[in-house]
Amino acid sequence: MKKFFATLATALIMSTSVFAAQAEIVLPTVDNGGNLTVMQALSQRKSSRNFVDKNLTVNRLSKILWAANGVNRPNGKRVNPAALSVYSVEVYAVTSEGIYLYDATNHKLKLIAEGDFRSTTTTGQDFVTKAAVNLVYVETPDAWSSARKIPPRDAQLANANIAVGAMVQSVALAAQTENLGNCVRGSINRDEFKRVAKLSDAKTILLAQSVGFVE
């Protein structure tokens, strides 16, 4: 009976298209199915700006976040490479419901602020406020504290900027396989997003990426 309810709960989570802001969202395990080969996804990659304001299912959101920063091996290493395996880029997911921090190790979302803050991730591009999720890639220097070798600050930032390039391209390809549009964005209201996402001054906002259904 317990198993039945657990299965029912999982089925409901997987099928839900709208999820209210919750303190923590446990994301479903990513099935690696997709309709496209990598070569097909590459040939179709483009920036989209014609988003429609419709939430992603938790299942789709799970795939997008996993592509951005997920763990893909038992040793904890990730989909995307990082210098010295120091994963210094955090991913924030900004939806119509709230701002969440993606906890890659546990494949969960942690609520940072409830409400629609999508407009704070742009300097005024209207399409951003319609995209189901705006990912914000943030460099966190704390990640280096346990590294066996700590590079100088400029090298840390260079590493993060290189890593984020891989991250956005993985998301672009995953979005393509899910029939979703995406747009990488450097124009971000950094001061405002730092404030609403409660980011410490030490953190650096690198890039944003809108993902969602398109017309």
Ligand SMILES: Cc1cc2nc3c(=O)[nH]c(=O)nc-3n(C[C@H](O)[C@H](O)[C@H](O)COP(=O)(O)O)c2cc1C
């Ligand atoms: C680092 C970077 C920053 C970008 N910033 C923005 C942006 O702020 N707003 C936007 O609409 N597109 C932005 N783009 C998307 C580019 O405009 C787009 O990739 C380019 O026009 C080529 O078009 P395509 O992606 O469809 O091939 C950015 C792309 C990159 C790589």
